[in-house]
Amino acid sequence: MFVSKNNFYISPEDYLAGERQSPIKHEYRGGHVYAMTGAKNPHVRLCVKFASLLENHLDRTNCQVFMADTKVKIDLADCYYYPDVAVTCDERDTNSTEDFILYPSLIIEVLSKLTAAFDRGDKFADYQNLSSLQEYVLVNQTEVNIECFRLNTENFWVSQVYGAGDRLHLASVDFTCAISEIYRKVPGVSQD
Numbered sequence: 001m002f003v004s005k006n007n008f009y010i011s012p013e014d015y016l017a018g019e020r021q022s023p024i025k026h027e028y029r030g031g032h033v034y035a036m037t038g039a040k041n042p043h044v045r046l047c048v049k050f051a052s053l054l055e056n057h058l059d060r061t062n063c064q065v066f067m068a069d070t071k072v073k074i075d076l077a078d079c080y081y082y083p084d085v086a087v088t089c090d091e092r093d094t095n096s097t098e099d100f101i102l103y104p105s106l107i108i109e110v111l112s113k114l115t116a117a118f119d120r121g122d123k124f125a126d127y128q129n130l131s132s133l134q135e136y137v138l139v140n141q142t143e144v145n146i147e148c149f150r151l152n153t154e155n156f157w158v159s160q161v162y163g164a165g166d167r168l169h170l171a172s173v174d175f176t177c178a179i180s181e182i183y184r185k186v187p188g189v190s191q192d
Helices: 012-019 040-057 116-121 123-127 179-183
Strands: 001-007 027-031 032-036 063-068 071-074 079-081 085-088 102-111 135-137 145-151 157-163 167-170 174-180
Touching: 012 079, 040 063, 040 102, 040 167, 040 174, 040 179, 071 102, 071 123, 071 167, 079 123, 116 123, 116 135, 123 167, 174 179
Parallel strands: 102 135
Antiparallel strands: 001 032, 027 032, 027 079, 063 085, 071 079, 085 102, 135 145, 145 157, 167 174
C-alpha cells in the first residue's frame, strides 16, 4: 500500500541499498519510492491462506511461493513491487539468493480501498511487462470475490470472476479449491 511518494529521482541501485536497511518497506516505480503501510487482519489472513494452500499444492514441484517480503523486479517498467503472494517456477528465481524475483508465473494482490484502483490499473499494466506472468489475481477483502486475469493463447488478458459457491482455478499452477476455503476464518467477510 502506498503512503507517500518521494519527489526526487532515486536510482534502482540506491533504492535496493536503502531498502535492505530500511525498517519499513517501499515500492519503486520509475525513480520514485513509495512507503507502504501495514495491513489489517483480513488482508493478512487472505495472504496467509493463499500462500499456505499454494505452498502445500506445489511442495513437490520446482515452483516456489513467496509472500510479502520478496519483491518482483520488472525491468521493462523500471519497478520493484511487493506482491502479496507470488509464485515462480523458473530456476533463475528458485536458485537465486536475491531479495527479488524476476519470473513469476502467478501474482496475487489483496485489494484495499487505498490500493484497488492502482492494483487494477498502473500496477497491472506494469506487471504485464513480465513475459513469465500467466495469471494476475485480485482478491477482495470485504466480500467473497476474486477476479483472475489470465493470459490466453492469443496473448490477451481475460478476466474471470469467482464468488460465493464457486471453485477457484489457477491454471498457471494447476490449482483448484473452493472459494469458501480461501475466505474461511477471514474476519469481517460474510460467507453467505
